[in-house]
Amino acid sequence: MAAFAIDSTKSTPRIFFDEGKNVLEITGESYPENTSEFYDPFFKWLNKHLDGLHDECFTVSIELIYFNSSSSKILMNLFDRLETNVEGGKNIVVNWIYDKENESSLEYGEEFKEDMTSLKFNLVKKG
Amino acid sequence: MIKLLDLKKDLDEKGVFLYFNGQISQELLVQLGDTLKQKLKTEEVKSQTSMKVFSMFVEQMQNIIRYSVSGGTNVPPDLAEQQVGVLSVGFDGSNYFVASGNKVDTVEVARIREKLEKIRSMDKDQLRAYYKEMRKKEIPEDSKGAGLGFIEMARNASKPLEFEFSELSERESFFTLVTLISRE
Numbered sequence: 001m002a003a004f005a006i007d008s009t010k011s012t013p014r015i016f017f018d019e020g021k022n023v024l025e026i027t028g029e030s031y032p033e034n035t036s037e038f039y040d041p042f043f044k045w046l047n048k049h050l051d052g053l054h055d056e057c058f059t060v061s062i063e064l065i066y067f068n069s070s071s072s073k074i075l076m077n078l079f080d081r082l083e084t085n086v087e088g089g090k091n092i093v094v095n096w097i098y099d100k101e102n103e104s105s106l107e108y109g110e111e112f113k114e115d116m117t118s119l120k121f122n123l124v125k126k127g
Numbered sequence: 128m129i130k131l132l133d134l135k136k137d138l139d140e141k142g143v144f145l146y147f148n149g150q151i152s153q154e155l156l157v158q159l160g161d162t163l164k165q166k167l168k169t170e171e172v173k174s175q176t177s178m179k180v181f182s183m184f185v186e187q188m189q190n191i192i193r194y195s196v197s198g199g200t201n202v203p204p205d206l207a208e209q210q211v212g213v214l215s216v217g218f219d220g221s222n223y224f225v226a227s228g229n230k231v232d233t234v235e236v237a238r239i240r241e242k243l244e245k246i247r248s249m250d251k252d253q254l255r256a257y258y259k260e261m262r263k264k265e266i267p268e269d270s271k272g273a274g275l276g277f278i279e280m281a282r283n284a285s286k287p288l289e290f291e292f293s294e295l296s297e298r299e300s301f302f303t304l305v306t307l308i309s310r311e
Binding site: 010011031032033036066068069070072073076101102103104111114115 | 153156157160161174175178179181182185186189192255258259262263266275276278279
């Protein structure tokens with residue numbers, strides 16, 4: 001699988017794919033000026049990665065302190081994409097990591113989880 | 128001479144602690160956003176409240192960046208000023224407020240008003256359902272955002288969104304949006 005890594009900035013998250021563990025991590029904050037433009041290279045990589053998956057488990061781990069409304073839409077697109085792949089027989093797990101001090105982060109995670117039917121979506125308390 | 132002291136007194140009196148008037152960029156948003164986060168830290172508010180204020184700030188700044196349009200009838204479109212607006216953040220004694228203002232095309236007023244009135248009529252549960260419904264929808268290719276900004280703001284606000292349009296000319300109107308976040 002091809003590697004993928006983008007360093008974080010104040011308004012964009014770090015996106016890192018750990019090839020050894022088959023874990024994708026999205027961490028930090030997300031409020032870029034042009035959200036679709038920022039995430040476009042990531043989705044291109046993701047599509048290829050999903051196509052290349054067999055039986056192995058692919059974990060997507062998300063820990064976002066803050067994301068704006070257009071990033072919320074992008075996350076929805078991401079989860080929809082993952083769900084489609086699960087329905088196509090792929091083994092994918094999402095870990096939504098939230099801070100116990102940040103109630104909204106848990107609520108946001110719950111709202112995504114509710115919209116998923118076949119994608120395994122874990123809400124993971126940090127600390 | 129310009130009376131900046133009068134302006135400052137007025138802002139202080141209304142509890143405004145962050146104010147900007149002019150052209151807004153993403154870089155400026157990030158810088159001012161940092162200042163805002165620092166300020167809220169010293170106020171010792173709950174992290175959730177502080178996050179809501181920050182979220183209002185980002186959504187409104189990005190609305191100005193994406194949607195503010197201006198230019199008089201004599202100005203060619205490429206010379207018209209863009210991404211220009213006013214933004215203020217303050218505390219009125221019980222609520223934080225984030226307010227912004229920018230020019231919009233007068234022909235757009237009815238559409239924006241309708242959108243905001245619809246959101247204003249909803250309670251928290253309805254807003255939650257509406258937000259999720261809109262998030263599932265495909266975004267038109269030419270759209271600059273996800274169209275979720277106002278709903279996100281309404282969900283974070285402790286009172287319904289307040290807004291006003293003032294017609295500046297046949298072509299231009301000034302749009303003011305005020306959002307309140309209870310300090311709790």
